[in-house]
Amino acid sequence: METSLTDKDYKNFKQLLEYFVSYLEFLEATKGSSDTNKKVRELAKDVPLYNDENPRKRRFEDFVNKHGEERVARSGQGYKGSLIQEGIKEWCDYNVNKICISANNVNKAATYFSKPSYLHWFGTTLNIDIETNGKDKDKTITKLKITLNKKDIGEEKSPKELGLFDGKDPNTTLKAFLDKYYSILKVVLKIEIKNLLKANHNVILTGAPGTGKTYLSKQIAKEIAGDDESRVGFVQFHPSYDYTDFVEGLRPVKTTDEEKNGGTIVFERKDGVFKKFCKEALSAPDHKFVFIIDEINRGELSKVFGELFFSIDPGYRGEDGRVNTQYQNLVEKGDEFAEGFYVPKNVYIIGTMNDIDRSVESMDFAMRRRFAFKEITPESRVDMWDEADFGKKDLIDMLKRMKRLNEAIDKVPGLGSAYHIGPSYFLKLKECSKEKLWDYYLKGLVFEYLRGMPDADKYLKDIKDAYDNNGNEKSEEDISD
Structure with missing residues (x-):
């Protein structure tokens, strides 16, 4: 999205990062203390507010003066609406999304730094994580880094480089840091879904009406499968859709026997849309194929998939997942699946569904277990x-x-x-x-x-x-x- 950041956004971001750094160091140093305010003030005693030789102590004093210990929720997950989000509520909104704060619950064996807390864009795994140095409760935060799904993307800065706690307006380094963090939002959803699909083979995009789940699934399918449209399949489920449409079934065929008044109607086994697609995938094993099932929860899934409940399981892709279909005895010799049907390893499935669709029953639990679910939010x-x-x-x-x-x-x-x-x-x-x-x-x-x-x-x-x-x-x- 092209809505640019404003001077106010950069100032809010600086305030947020200053709160985040001082908040974590504050919690770490006062962990287990029964009289936190007193302990903090003793630590900060006789230390000038902006003593760069001992920045952590003046952050403690500044933090308590600004926020008060009673306002500090010692753990929580802001994206779940916990009180921990209150601390940054003035600085967390940025145009299309908000930044949330999470601090892990701690015990005697763990600390806020050994199980790091983090900032992240709501609904994503795009985080701002920390690096620390020092020992035990004297640790300080030395780096703030942007990560995606806990993997570094090469963007990290020290609090000093970002100009934190310098009492000045945001510097160019901080602005570039936020620009990068904000720009990744536009592609992070696709990246997450593609990674999820590659890891699980089956993904369902769920969420509110009007979030463009079908359009998004087509975009992702094209990026994974390439420009060849034959490698992307599409079907929309509905209540009357069944196994014969999806896998295989008996279909009426008109013969060409002229002696019988222009032919008669007979029934022949015909491949369904998904089985045809799997044959295409077998013919090009070095390429990825993506099959989209729109409105997947509108079909009666046990009726549509039948024994494919087994074959689509990510753990049974390929010939290890071979099954005999309902019409296996009618499959001709020489057919790719003459010895039983299986879903090739290069086939990926994306389903879409609206949770609020009242026209169908809840999705079969056997299917839920075989799909990874990703909620698509309006933001x-x-x-x-x-x-x-x-x-x-x-x-x-x-x-x-x-x-x-x-x-x-x-x-x-x-x-x-x-x-x-x-x-x-x-x-x-x-x-x-x-x-x-x-x-x-x-x-x-x-x-x-x-x-x-x-x-x-x-x-x-x-x-x-x-x-x-x-x-x-x-x-x-x-x-x-």
């Missing part, structure tokens, strides 16, 4: 707005509306993140007004969410007010470019 998919060429002011307005809308939905009993509204709905603003977007698209969806609830009219009005920004916050018209 993680606002990059789909890039190609629509919205102006910066429009982008900020859309972001704020979507955020307020989903926050209002969260306040409705029984609803939650699965009922959030994704950014694809807002693409319609290229063709219609904000009022029509609500009247023709969003209102009906929200009404279905609230159907049968007590006070449904009140909740609908509250959500509409949030969308319209009726008295909630500064008007978007006041936002300058």
Whole structure:
């Protein structure tokens, strides 16, 4: 997404990093103390506030003066809404996403540094991790580094290089550090899903309506399989879809026997769409093939997959997972699967599903065990707005509306993140007004969410007010470019 960072964002980021560093060093030094404030002040006694020879001690004093020990949650995971997030709530929001703080629970055998705490973009494994030096409770944080799924990406800086605790405006190094951290957000979701798919062979993208899960799965499939469209398969499940469509079955075929009034109808075994796809994959073992199952939970999965529950298991890919299908006795000699069907090792499966789809039962637990699940949040998919060429002011307005809308939905009993509204709905603003977007698209969806609830009219009005920004916050018209 092309919404640029502002001077305020850089200042907030510096404040956040200063809090993070001093917070961890504070917790580490006072671990197990029954009188933390007293201990901190004794450690900082007679040490000037900006004594660079002993920066940790003046951070303690500064930290307690600013925040008070009573405000410090000693452990927690901010992305789960724990109190630990309160400490950085003033500095955690950056356009399309927010940064969360996590500090591990500790015991006698572990510390905040041996089981490091970290910052991370909400809903991702894109972290800011730490490096330390020193011994025991005298350790200090020496490096802050950007990692993806706990792997270094070559971006690390010391607190001094970032200008932390210098009492000045953010320096160029800190700005570049945040720019890098922010820019990776645009690709991190694809990277995570591709890595997950390569490791597990089967992935299901789940999440709220309008998060572009189908479009995203096609993009990822193309990146993995290459430009050859024959290496990407696609099918959309629905309640009447079955095994004969997906694997194989008997299909009517008209003969060409002229003596019988132009032929008769007979039944022949025919490969289903997935079995055909697997044969294509066998013919090119050096290439990756990706099969997309859209709306995977709308089909009756045990009816569609049959014995393939076994074959699609990542641990039984290839000939080790060979099974006899329901029509194995009719498979012709010379067929690739004459000795039994199996899913080639170069076949990967991406499914998509909406958790709130009430038209089908819960997904079969046997299938859940064979797939890795990745939630796609509205915030993680606002990059789909890039190609629509919205102006910066429009982008900020859309972001704020979507955020307020989903926050209002969260306040409705029984609803939650699965009922959030994704950014694809807002693409319609290229063709219609904000009022029509609500009247023709969003209102009906929200009404279905609230159907049968007590006070449904009140909740609908509250959500509409949030969308319209009726008295909630500064008007978007006041936002300058």
